Amino acid sequence: MDNKIYIVAGARNMQLAQASGGGLWANVGQTTRQVSERLRDDDYKRKAAGGAWQVLFSQDVGDLSDKEIHPILKAHPRVHWEKSDNTEEFLFLDDPGDGSKAKEIVREILSSFSLIVDEQIYRQVPSIPFRHGIIGQIQTAALSILDSDEARASHRSIWNAAGRDSFDRDQILRSLIVLRDEGILEVDRTPSNNFQIFWRRGPKAKIQSRPSCISFDELDWLNSAYPSATVDAVKDSNIQNTVITHQPEVSLDDSYEAYKAREKLKDIITQIIFWLFVIFLIAVNAGYLD
Numbered sequence: 001m002d003n004k005i006y007i008v009a010g011a012r013n014m015q016l017a018q019a020s021g022g023g024l025w026a027n028v029g030q031t032t033r034q035v036s037e038r039l040r041d042d043d044y045k046r047k048a049a050g051g052a053w054q055v056l057f058s059q060d061v062g063d064l065s066d067k068e069i070h071p072i073l074k075a076h077p078r079v080h081w082e083k084s085d086n087t088e089e090f091l092f093l094d095d096p097g098d099g100s101k102a103k104e105i106v107r108e109i110l111s112s113f114s115l116i117v118d119e120q121i122y123r124q125v126p127s128i129p130f131r132h133g134i135i136g137q138i139q140t141a142a143l144s145i146l147d148s149d150e151a152r153a154s155h156r157s158i159w160n161a162a163g164r165d166s167f168d169r170d171q172i173l174r175s176l177i178v179l180r181d182e183g184i185l186e187v188d189r190t191p192s193n194n195f196q197i198f199w200r201r202g203p204k205a206k207i208q209s210r211p212s213c214i215s216f217d218e219l220d221w222l223n224s225a226y227p228s229a230t231v232d233a234v235k236d237s238n239i240q241n242t243v244i245t246h247q248p249e250v251s252l253d254d255s256y257e258a259y260k261a262r263e264k265l266k267d268i269i270t271q272i273i274f275w276l277f278v279i280f281l282i283a284v285n286a287g288y289l290d
Helices: 011-020 042-046 066-075 100-114 134-145 155-162 169-181 216-225 252-286
Strands: 004-010 024-031 053-060 089-092 185-190 193-201
Touching: 004 011, 004 100, 011 024, 011 053, 024 066, 024 100, 053 100, 066 100, 089 100, 134 155, 134 169, 155 169, 155 193, 169 185
Parallel strands: none
Antiparallel strands: 004 024, 004 053, 024 089, 185 193
């Protein structure tokens, strides 16, 4: 389903905003048809008190709906909303009457969903302090879906995998941006719709990802091989959410195999020394060494 998000305003409302120095009442809605067709529906005929409808903005947004955008508009500091039968109507406080500020705000919101523009919104904090916790969990959720080089996942599917009740939209978006910048994830746009964004594994996904469950000897290896790393795990039969905050520049899987080989060699040497000692004791007791 290809939705369109649109902004429309009544001609008289636009003239009033221009005459009063700003503050435009406009409708932000969603349709799968042409906006001009949507405006011919009965509900828009009833809502035409502000004059003939003028289309200010329209953009294809894939499966995104206005139900996801309206709550953000209601909380926006430059937007006012009053409860009424017209659930799509918002007052854009600093719009001069031409729809320019309304479009700017809606584009900003759409961009935050699609990661298309102005990432300065998510770069206001120079280094995000939750790399150890939140981003690590988003990484685990993303790579659990993107389990092959061919796999693709939408922002929404990653959010669902991480838990819609556990993380908000900004936490997901900030995490995905960081993971993209680190090369763990990459953006894969569909050629037919610039808005519809999918994610795929990045070139460093193998290096920086870990399985969701690890064994006790793997945990011992992590602690011994990387003492500067911080490893968080619950020691039970199903260890989850292990996060390495200091990443080595080599494949963890290859290093672990080398670690297992060294440990096996240590066991063999220990066994040889033990049995040599036993033979020595037997020889002493039997008088062979007198």
